[in-house]
Amino acid sequence: MANSPSGDSMLDRLVRILDAFDAHNPQLTVSALSRRADVPLATAYRLVESLVAHDLLSRDAEGQVRLGLRLWELANRSASTLGLRQAALPFMEDINQLIGQNTQLSVLDRDEVLIIERLSRPGSVVNQASVAGRMPVHRTSMGMALLAFARPEAIAGYLARHQATMDATHPDFRAEIAEIRRNGYASFDGFIDPQTTGVAAPILDESGYQIAVISVVVPRDSGILNSAALALRTAARGISRALAPAS
Amino acid sequence: MANSPSGDSMLDRLVRILDAFDAHNPQLTVSALSRRADVPLATAYRLVESLVAHDLLSRDAEGQVRLGLRLWELANRSASTLGLRQAALPFMEDINQLIGQNTQLSVLDRDEVLIIERLSRPGSVVNQASVAGRMPVHRTSMGMALLAFARPEAIAGYLARHQATMDATHPDFRAEIAEIRRNGYASFDGFIDPQTTGVAAPILDESGYQIAVISVVVPRDSGILNSAALALRTAARGISRALAPAS
Numbered sequence: 001m002a003n004s005p006s007g008d009s010m011l012d013r014l015v016r017i018l019d020a021f022d023a024h025n026p027q028l029t030v031s032a033l034s035r036r037a038d039v040p041l042a043t044a045y046r047l048v049e050s051l052v053a054h055d056l057l058s059r060d061a062e063g064q065v066r067l068g069l070r071l072w073e074l075a076n077r078s079a080s081t082l083g084l085r086q087a088a089l090p091f092m093e094d095i096n097q098l099i100g101q102n103t104q105l106s107v108l109d110r111d112e113v114l115i116i117e118r119l120s121r122p123g124s125v126v127n128q129a130s131v132a133g134r135m136p137v138h139r140t141s142m143g144m145a146l147l148a149f150a151r152p153e154a155i156a157g158y159l160a161r162h163q164a165t166m167d168a169t170h171p172d173f174r175a176e177i178a179e180i181r182r183n184g185y186a187s188f189d190g191f192i193d194p195q196t197t198g199v200a201a202p203i204l205d206e207s208g209y210q211i212a213v214i215s216v217v218v219p220r221d222s223g224i225l226n227s228a229a230l231a232l233r234t235a236a237r238g239i240s241r242a243l244a245p246a247s
Numbered sequence: 248m249a250n251s252p253s254g255d256s257m258l259d260r261l262v263r264i265l266d267a268f269d270a271h272n273p274q275l276t277v278s279a280l281s282r283r284a285d286v287p288l289a290t291a292y293r294l295v296e297s298l299v300a301h302d303l304l305s306r307d308a309e310g311q312v313r314l315g316l317r318l319w320e321l322a323n324r325s326a327s328t329l330g331l332r333q334a335a336l337p338f339m340e341d342i343n344q345l346i347g348q349n350t351q352l353s354v355l356d357r358d359e360v361l362i363i364e365r366l367s368r369p370g371s372v373v374n375q376a377s378v379a380g381r382m383p384v385h386r387t388s389m390g391m392a393l394l395a396f397a398r399p400e401a402i403a404g405y406l407a408r409h410q411a412t413m414d415a416t417h418p419d420f421r422a423e424i425a426e427i428r429r430n431g432y433a434s435f436d437g438f439i440d441p442q443t444t445g446v447a448a449p450i451l452d453e454s455g456y457q458i459a460v461i462s463v464v465v466p467r468d469s470g471i472l473n474s475a476a477l478a479l480r481t482a483a484r485g486i487s488r489a490l491a492p493a494s
Contacts, residue, residue, distance in 0.1 A: 010257050011297050018321040026325040050258050055357070058327075067325055069356050074265040075322030076379040078273040078314055080305075086367065086378075093340050109316050110302070120333065131333075132324040 013039050017047060017057075018067070023133065027066040081107070081116050084212055087242040088203070091235040092119050092214065099228055101216045104130070108146040108210070111158060113137055116212070138162070138169055141188035141198035142215045148180035149202040149210035185229040195220050201232035203239045214239065260286050264294060264304075265314070270380065274313040328354070328363045331459055334489040335450070338482040339366050339461065346475055348463045351377070355393040355457070358405060360384055363459065385409070385416055388435035388445035389462045395427035396449040396457035432476040442467050448479035450486045461486065 020028060020036035028036065034044035048065055051057040055070035076082065088105045096103040096119040105117040113135040137143030137158065147155060159166055159173070166173055180186045190196035200215035214236050218228050267275060267283035275283065281291035295312055298304040302317035323329065335352045343350040343366040352364040360382040384390030384405065394402060406413055406420070413420055427433045437443035447462035461483050465475050 009297065011261075011301055014258075014261075015301050015303070015321075021321075021325040023325055023329075026327070050256070054258055054262050056258075056262070066327060067322065069327065069354070069361065071322045072326045072328055073356075073361060073379045073381075074262075074268075075314065075318045078268040078270055079319045080273070080313060080316065081319055082270075082378060089366065107316070109320075114316065114320060119336065131329060132320045134320075 013037070013043065013047060014051075017044070017051070018071075021067055023130075027060075027064040029063060030065060033065060084203075084243065085117050088117065088212070088214065088239045091238050091242075092117065095214065095216060095231060095235050096120075098231060099216050099218070099224070101218055101228075104142065104215045105212060106135075106142045106146070106215065107212045108137070108143070108150065108154075111137060111161060113140055113143045113146065113213075135191065138166060139188070139191045141186045141200035142213045144176070144180060144188055145186035145200040145202045145213045145215070146210050148177035148186060149204060149208070151209050183229070184233050187225055187229065189220060190217065193217075197225060199225060199228045199232060201229065201236040203236045203243070205240070206244060211240075211243065260284070260290065260294060261298075264291070264298070265318075268314055270377070274307075274311040276311060280312060331450075331490065332364050335364065335459070335461065335486045338485050338489075339364065342461065342463060342478060342482050343367075345478060346463050346465070346471070348465055348475075351389065351462045352459060353382075353389045353393070353462065354459045355384070355390070355397065355401075358384060358408060360387055360390045360393065360460075382438065385413060386435070386438045388433040388447035389460045391423070391427060391435055392433035392447040392449045392460045392462070393457050395424035395433060396451060396455070398456050430476070431480050434472055434476065436467060437464065440464075444472060446472060446475045446479060448476065448483040450483045450490070452487070453491060458487075458490065 016037040016039060017033060020033050025036070030044050030048050031041060033048065034041045037044065039047065048057060048059070052059050052065075052068070055068045057065050057071075058068040059065050085105065092103045092105060103119045104115055106113045106115045108114075115130050115133050115135070118130050135142065137147055147158060150158070155177070170176055185199060185201040187197055187199045190198065196217045197220045198215055198217050200213045202210040203212045203214060205211050214232055216228055216232065218224055263284040263286060264280060267280050272283070277291050277295050278288060280295065281288045284291065286294065295304060295306070299306050299312075299315075302315045304312050304318075305315040306312050332352065339350045339352060350366045351362055353360045353362045355361075362377050362380050362382070365377050382389065384394055394405060397405070402424070417423060432446060432448040434444055434446045437445065443464045444467045445462055445464050447460045449457040450459045450461060452458050461479055463475055463479065465471055
């Protein structure tokens with residue numbers, strides 16, 4: 001692979017360019033892109049030129065650059081998340097309508113919670129900030145539900161990599177995950193907004209290990225936590241069944 | 248950009264690698280990938296190695312390769328389609344439940360119809376074949392609705408690029424699109440299944456030009472075409488309103 005004088009491969013630079021765009025920065029000038037991606041300006045111009053020619057980026061009349069539809073198409077056409085999303089969407093709609101709160105579908109990826117789909121509560125503003133967004137594992141109900149129902153070696157691996165943090169924030173981690181497993185759901189006071197509580201139920205495979213998690217955020221002390229948890233567990237089972245190979 | 252002896256750039260090869268995966272081939276061995284992407288085997292191994300290291304591809308214990316979650320994340324985090332999808336989803340659910348047929352959301356991209364979202368009819372099997380799939384413009388109700396409500400220069404450009412085909416298949420094209428504009432929707436007998444009819448209504452911007460199209464496929468001669476068209480036009484207006492900047 002071609003390396004720049006700094007030993008930076010073309011692919012490194014490409015990933016940093018794509019990574020420079022996010023929900024808050026859906027479009028950038030080439031110079032902003034060069035800064036955010038830490039790529040020299042001349043290289044950024046050349047790379048953007050090639051990426052636009054391949055439709056991986058698109059450029060408007062004002063010179064603003066954004067991700068191209070072709071990139072979306074390539075990434076989504078055979079995405080491993082597609083079957084999960086399609087199976088989960090009808091159940092997410094049910095939860096969203098019955099509980100009336102934003103509903104998320106998430107997976108555990110590289111020690112973080114990656115949000116695959118989010119339905120906003122009816123009538124709320126369009127929220128695109130969090131689809132494909134990431135959240136910390138040990139500070140969210142989603143993350144704790146995913147971890148509690150992970151394979152033993154995945155739990156051990158996570159703990160080994162984050163031991164200091166977990167010792168500080170979850171000294172009784174083993175008891176905590178045992179309780180989550182017993183309850184069949186996790187709840188956790190709001191990470192972003194302390195006035196809320198997250199509730200999350202795992203979607204399990206046929207061996208009882210998590211594939212994903214479905215979750216809502218409810219007002220804290222609203223008294224609906226138990227019923228929300230039961231509804232989520234019901235939806236999670238429906239999704240598991242929809243995903244299971246027909247027998 | 249680094250070129251191989253054949254003048255093939257690294258980016259050309261990367262795009263062909265990503266393009267080799269689709270809904271029917273979500274995972275491939277490196278040798279199948281090398282064949283499908285027309286990349287020499289040794290190069291394919293080296294490229295897969297780098298792409299796996301960057302999490303753009305993932306590889307399982309059997310050596311099967313598939314797209315990585317990181318690629319999905321990068322492509323979706325700031326996708327231009329995200330706002331459209333989020334605004335359209337609740338209306339698509341309504342149509343899907345009320346009409347009881349698969350419901351699609353699509354855009355016009357590089358002279359083809361690109362499917363952004365699809366909801367399967369309740370109870371039908373999970374269908375992941377068509378999200379991010381493509382359909383021909385002039386043989387589908389989606390494509391004809393998108394074309395009829397496109398900007399004049401976009402219509403002229405499409406006709407110029409596809410004149411022979413359009414002369415053969417749509418000799419009265421101008422009259423056809425005038426009728427679609429008058430009706431506010433397009434219908435077209437099934438491209439894949441002749442026993443069905445596609446019905447599509449455009450989602451318009453504030454100048455009256457199309458942004459996207461919402462469509463269903465109904466059984467031919469079922470007598471519900473007119474009511475389906477009215478429901479789709481209603482949903483399309485709701486989506487347009489949800490997309491319009493608050494005034």
